[in-house]
Amino acid sequence: MSGFVRAAGAEWVKLRSVRSTVVTLSLFAFVALGLGWVVANGFSEGGPAADALLPIMFGLLTAQLVLVTFAVATVGSEFSTGTIRASLAAVPSRGRFFAAKMTAVGLTVAAAALVVEVAVYGLVRVVIGDAAAPLTEWWTIEALLGGWIHLTLLSVFTASIAMMLRSTVVTLSILLPVLFLSSQGLGNLDAIRPVVQYFPDQVGMVIMHMTVPGDPRFGRDYGPWEGIAILVLWTAAALVGGWLSMRRRDA
Amino acid sequence: MVIEVSNLTKRYRGGTAVDDLTFTVEPGRVTGFLGPNGAGKSTTIRLILGLDRPTGGSATVNGRPYRSLERPLTSVGALMDAGDLHPTRSVREHLRWLARTNGIGERRIGEVLEATGMAGVARKHAKTLSLGMKQRLGVAAALLGDPGVLILDEPVNGLDPEGVVWIRNLMKGLAAEGRTVLVSSHLMSEMALTAEHLVVIGRGRLLADTSTKDFIAAHAPADGSGASLEEAFMRLTGASVEFRSGGSL
Ligand SMILES: Nc1ncnc2c1ncn2[C@@H]1O[C@H](COP(=O)(O)OP(=O)(O)OP(=O)(O)O)[C@@H](O)[C@H]1O
Ligand SMILES: [Mg+2]
Numbered sequence: 041m042s043g044f045v046r047a048a049g050a051e052w053v054k055l056r057s058v059r060s061t062v063v064t065l066s067l068f069a070f071v072a073l074g075l076g077w078v079v080a081n082g083f084s085e086g087g088p089a090a091d092a093l094l095p096i097m098f099g100l101l102t103a104q105l106v107l108v109t110f111a112v113a114t115v116g117s118e119f120s121t122g123t124i125r126a127s128l129a130a131v132p133s134r135g136r137f138f139a140a141k142m143t144a145v146g147l148t149v150a151a152a153a154l155v156v157e158v159a160v161y162g163l164v165r166v167v168i169g170d171a172a173a174p175l176t177e178w179w180t181i182e183a184l185l186g187g188w189i190h191l192t193l194l195s196v197f198t199a200s201i202a203m204m205l206r207s208t209v210v211t212l213s214i215l216l217p218v219l220f221l222s223s224q225g226l227g228n229l230d231a232i233r234p235v236v237q238y239f240p241d242q243v244g245m246v247i248m249h250m251t252v253p254g255d256p257r258f259g260r261d262y263g264p265w266e267g268i269a270i271l272v273l274w275t276a277a278a279l280v281g282g283w284l285s286m287r288r289r290d291a
Numbered sequence: 292m293v294i295e296v297s298n299l300t301k302r303y304r305g306g307t308a309v310d311d312l313t314f315t316v317e318p319g320r321v322t323g324f325l326g327p328n329g330a331g332k333s334t335t336i337r338l339i340l341g342l343d344r345p346t347g348g349s350a351t352v353n354g355r356p357y358r359s360l361e362r363p364l365t366s367v368g369a370l371m372d373a374g375d376l377h378p379t380r381s382v383r384e385h386l387r388w389l390a391r392t393n394g395i396g397e398r399r400i401g402e403v404l405e406a407t408g409m410a411g412v413a414r415k416h417a418k419t420l421s422l423g424m425k426q427r428l429g430v431a432a433a434l435l436g437d438p439g440v441l442i443l444d445e446p447v448n449g450l451d452p453e454g455v456v457w458i459r460n461l462m463k464g465l466a467a468e469g470r471t472v473l474v475s476s477h478l479m480s481e482m483a484l485t486a487e488h489l490v491v492i493g494r495g496r497l498l499a500d501t502s503t504k505d506f507i508a509a510h511a512p513a514d515g516s517g518a519s520l521e522e523a524f525m526r527l528t529g530a531s532v533e534f535r536s537g538g539s540l
Pocket of ligand 2: 444
């Protein structure tokens with residue numbers, strides 16, 4: 041077994057052996073399903089089928105904050121508990137440690153997001169009816185696939201930021217306001233939209249079909265797959281930053 | 292296996308923690324690592340383990356920098372701060388992730404739990420452990436890879452009298468098996484019983500690198516009365532103590 045596989049296996053043991061993993065991932069599922077159910081119930085049957093994407097994505101988009109908290113706390117707790125010293129004594133290659141941690145966080149979030157997304161989709165279909173967001177339509181597949189990729193990449197992005205800042209509290213107090221911008225509607229203000237529309241969470245709204253293409257206020261200058269490409273760039277930049285900061289600094 | 296520290300220097304913004312330090316830790320004996328508070332013992336240990344980068348000089352284990360070891364736990368076991376644990380992770384799971392990193396089998400976890408008297412609390416969360424139990428867990432973690440080199444930073448802290456005797460005999464036993472044992476402590480009477488050899492530092496600089504017997508003899512009072520390691524240590528380090536208590540409350 042290669043050193044990387046051993047290190048990633050160890051990161052998985054770390055994740056599954058603490059209570060907070062189960063708690064936060066359950067909360068993620070609870071929020072996504074709960075909000076999906078509430079919003080779906082406010083929908084009238086017989087409306088446009090595409091509208092059913094809103095209850096699905098609204099729940100997931102809000103619950104992503106829980107997922108971000110999970111990703112950030114997973115990294116931050118290494119520093120707050122001091123286990124980072126044992127981790128780096130056991131895996132002295134900083135790059136290997138970082139890659140292992142990001143892989144474990146990414147795969148765990150990917151699995152959780154997939155399960156929850158499928159569950160939310162099923163729930164919304166039960167509430168609104170079989171006509172809602174049918175899987176025979178490409179835009180349904182696109183939104184579900186894009187949402188899943190978005191949640192996974194956003195978690196890796198924020199976990200990398202946490203590795204640079206070395207603290208759960210500092211990282212969340214910077215990231216949560218930024219990721220709340222979308223729900224507060226700041227992304228729709230004309231003055232800042234040209235810049236803010238490229239922020240990771242705004243990209244997510246496009247990917248999840250929560251914006252209206254071509255709309256002067258809610259439209260964005262790019263489409264869903266360009267949005268994913270932008271998120272990939274954000275994530276890659278954060279990964280490079282996290283790796284550089286791990287490589288240089290004392291434990 | 293030997294630990295070689297050569298011209299090791301570590302400067303922080305606040306000052307120099309380790310200052311051109313050179314010494315070798317030989318196998319087959321317990322080497323005591325002594326020095327007043329803030330002398331640079333823990334910093335030296337972090338440098339040996341590759342956790343901090345030296346400003347100058349180098350530290351190697353068997354001729355290789357720690358960071359170049361592919362499965363470091365199988366050659367070097369270390370106890371730094373016993374409190375470095377995730378509060379809601381169990382004792383066994385802590386050892387399990389450590390074992391995974393270095394491809395150490397599940398059976399070995401049971402062995403070190405038995406050897407450190409921690410088998411009975413293997414399912415307990417770290418936050419419920421007493422300081423002494425955390426120290427034992429730290430020793431268990433250090434022994435996990437059956438390493439030829441052991442580096443223990445103040446392992447005696449928090450141990451009950453039975454635990455003190457246990458760790459003394461453990462360290463002596465490991466050295467007798469031909470392993471290299473470096474242990475830091477402020478408990479001079481305990482070091483006099485455990486360490487055959489001493490490396491003493493003050494303000495980051497080497498003050499002595501000699502056998503315990505010679506050290507005591509060299510710094511004994513001139514009248515030859517009641518020479519102890521404690522007295523010898525205070526005589527030698529008197530000039531390099533940074534944090535001296537003084538005055539009255
Ligand atoms: N990360 C750091 N940043 C700045 N200064 C540091 C850092 N780590 C240690 N120091 C300083 O380096 C010096 C040596 O500290 P160190 O912890 O190595 O001493 P020590 O011999 O282990 O002391 P003690 O016996 O109290 O454990 C101290 O003055 C300390 O304040
Ligand atoms: Mg110390």
